[in-house]
Amino acid sequence: MENMINKLEMIDTSSLVDRVERNLIDLLIKKNLKVGNAIPTEIELAGALGVSRSVVREALVRLRMIGLIESKKHRGAVITNPDLLALLEKRMIPQVLDDETLREIFELRLVLEIGMADLIMERVTPEDIIELKEIVANEPAQTETYQFQIHHEIAFHGKLYEISGNATLKKFQKMLMPVFDFVHKSGLLKKEAVIKKFVSHQGLVNIIEHGSAEMLRNGMRNHLENHFARLFH
Numbered sequence: 584m585e586n587m588i589n590k591l592e593m594i595d596t597s598s599l600v601d602r603v604e605r606n607l608i609d610l611l612i613k614k615n616l617k618v619g620n621a622i623p624t625e626i627e628l629a630g631a632l633g634v635s636r637s638v639v640r641e642a643l644v645r646l647r648m649i650g651l652i653e654s655k656k657h658r659g660a661v662i663t664n665p666d667l668l669a670l671l672e673k674r675m676i677p678q679v680l681d682d683e684t685l686r687e688i689f690e691l692r693l694v695l696e697i698g699m700a701d702l703i704m705e706r707v708t709p710e711d712i713i714e715l716k717e718i719v720a721n722e723p724a725q726t727e728t729y730q731f732q733i734h735h736e737i738a739f740h741g742k743l744y745e746i747s748g749n750a751t752l753k754k755f756q757k758m759l760m761p762v763f764d765f766v767h768k769s770g771l772l773k774k775e776a777v778i779k780k781f782v783s784h785q786g787l788v789n790i791i792e793h794g795s796a797e798m799l800r801n802g803m804r805n806h807l808e809n810h811f812a813r814l815f816h
Contacts, residue, residue: 600642600645603632603642604642606632607646608646608651610622611662618662618663621655621658621659622662624659650663651663668754672754675758675759677762678765688762689762692756692763696743697803698800699747699752700796700803701796702746703743703746704791704794704796706746712792714742715739715742716788719739719788736760741756741760744756784806786802787802787803
């Protein structure tokens with residue numbers, strides 16, 4: 584009996600819709616279909632896969648939900664360029680995320696802002712410099728020893744993401760800011776910030792105007808030093 588059991592193959596417990604969904608994605612890849620190309624009709628897909636149209640329809644709904652296909656008048660379903668952050672954005676609800684996830688998202692936001700120094704220095708324009716100066720002019724004078732308020736952070740750092748010229752980064756920043764605000768207000772970062780002199784927003788503007796990408800990376804790291812200290816100590 585034991586030998587007989589050992590010879591049995593594992594049963595595929597995934598649903599029929601799951602398997603059809605995977606097969607459809609494999610089909611799109613194998614056929615080398617590109618954005619704008621039409622895919623076969625429900626009837627054609629059902630016949631090719633040997634399943635009912637209802638199963639194919641549900642699998643196609645899933646592909647629409649992840650932004651892989653969309654319906655076009657007179658053309659049926661066509662391949663689209665999926666929005667990489669759309670599904671993540673719908674789930675980015677800080678109030679229902681656990682503390683560890685919130686902390687890691689907070690860390691991610693800090694790392695992103697240090698890492699985009701090269702993009703900022705390469706793409707910043709004189710007009711951007713003027714706008715940054717206008718933003719920091721509205722901040723308290725003591726920003727070198729002052730823990731920033733969230734509205735100052737949104738205005739200044741939002742502009743940096745805009746300067747980066749990376750639309751995905753900019754959208755990601757909009758998703759992260761509510762998390763950043765929530766973490767600050769939630770008490771998650773239990774260690775009090777050590778208020779000491781660090782590079783202010785004004786200092787960062789000076790680096791962007793006159794310095795280098797390396798200087799900006801170091802300046803941003805110093806600028807966010809208190810945040811890192813609260814995360815890692």
